[in-house]
């Protein structure tokens with residue numbers, strides 16, 4: 001473990017865990033989600049994800065994996081029921097309070113969503129700058145995060161000069177540089193070959209070992225088998241446990 005290079009992550013996670021060690025990181029209570037066009041995605045879903053867990057969510061295309069994550073980071077509201085993340089009810093938060101909570105949730109997408117005309121370093125730090133971190137702190141976090149994802153040498157490159165695996169590692173760095181206690185990854189390996197997929201998974205698992213709760217959606221059965229984490233499947237609007245027990 002790269003203790004020296006990533007100590008800010010561990011320090012901050014330790015602080016978080018003191019405040020909420022007995023509580024769930026994610027709680028869904030009878031959640032139903034129907035889009036305004038009438039498409040019904042989730043119906044009466046209950047789910048508890050404890051702090052510090054690593055969980056896979058799988059299910060057929062169109063089953064609602066992305067919708068579930070959107071509910072968790074406040075991009076969609078539940079039609080019925082409660083979505084509670086880190087003790088906050090996402091259904092009632094608005095404006096500044098929602099923005100503040102969203103800063104505490106790291107999100108990684110299949111297509112990376114990097115800013116093309118910004119360097120790797122800028123892509124990672126742009127949010128910290130907006131949040132008023134000092135230059136020294138930004139530099140400290142940037143360096144530690146780049147080391148953690150193995151991209152220190154590529155800090156001044158632009159996204160189109162990187163491979164898919166490298167771009168995904170930049171997007172992970174961007175998601176965690178603000179030390180969120182929760183990291184959501186929506187098919188993060190969907191565009192990657194097996195070698196790069198495994199590299200990304202190893203980084204996500206290392207982050208989980210620092211205490212970050214990690215939720216990953218994926219179709220990749222081989223990857224899920226290779227990692228020994230609980231698996232939930234979304235099917236016909238419900239969520240089922242298909243791997244090892246969730247409440248470990």
Ligand SMILES: Nc1ncnc2c1ncn2[C@@H]1O[C@H](COP(=O)(O)OP(=O)(O)O)[C@@H](O)[C@H]1O
Pocket residue numbers: 035036037039041059060061062063064065066067068
């Ligand atoms: N904004 C939206 N408006 C209407 N329907 C949507 C919207 N987003 C997703 N859907 C529909 O909801 C269902 C679940 O989508 P999604 O959560 O993206 O599934 P998955 O990520 O498992 O492939 C699909 O039928 C999709 O077409």
Ligand SMILES: [Mg+2]
Pocket residue numbers: 065066067186
């Ligand atoms: Mg999806």
